[in-house]
Amino acid sequence: MAIQKHGFIVGLNRINDEFIITMKAIGTLKDEDYKIMVPILDDLIKGVKDPKVKVFVDATDLDGWELKAGWDDFKFGLKHGNEFSKIAFVGNKKWEEYAAKIGSWFFPGEIKYFEAEPEALFWLIED
Numbered sequence: 349m350a351i352q353k354h355g356f357i358v359g360l361n362r363i364n365d366e367f368i369i370t371m372k373a374i375g376t377l378k379d380e381d382y383k384i385m386v387p388i389l390d391d392l393i394k395g396v397k398d399p400k401v402k403v404f405v406d407a408t409d410l411d412g413w414e415l416k417a418g419w420d421d422f423k424f425g426l427k428h429g430n431e432f433s434k435i436a437f438v439g440n441k442k443w444e445e446y447a448a449k450i451g452s453w454f455f456p457g458e459i460k461y462f463e464a465e466p467e468a469l470f471w472l473i474e475d
Contacts, residue, residue, distance in 0.1 A: 355381045358388050366473050368402045373410040382420035393431055400433040402472045407439040425454055435459045436468035
């Protein structure tokens with residue numbers, strides 16, 4: 349029996365004086381992954397007064413989304429898009445870079461793709 353890991357690891361980090369939501373996406377994301385992750389992120393965002401949230405997404409272990417999970421991701425973006433000021437997306441596949449560019453069409457904040465974590469974090473904390 350093969351082990352199939354999928355889902356999110358979600359955290360809240362402080363880098364200098366910035367609060368940053370960190371997410372690591374693993375495997376092929378499913379609808380049930382979003383049913384667990386979305387309430388956690390809703391609670392994190394709800395706890396911030398006048399949120400202008402910065403997000404770090406590590407997608408280096410992401411294989412993709414099931415169709416319903418892609419829809420869940422889109423709905424979450426519509427619900428909270430105005431609350432995100434910057435999203436740094438770190439990946440290692442060309443399609444992830446394209447996904448970040450397409451995502452930027454739907455968010456009023458900035459989304460930028462990176463191939464390395466340090467550059468993504470520096471970009472997030474710069475003014």
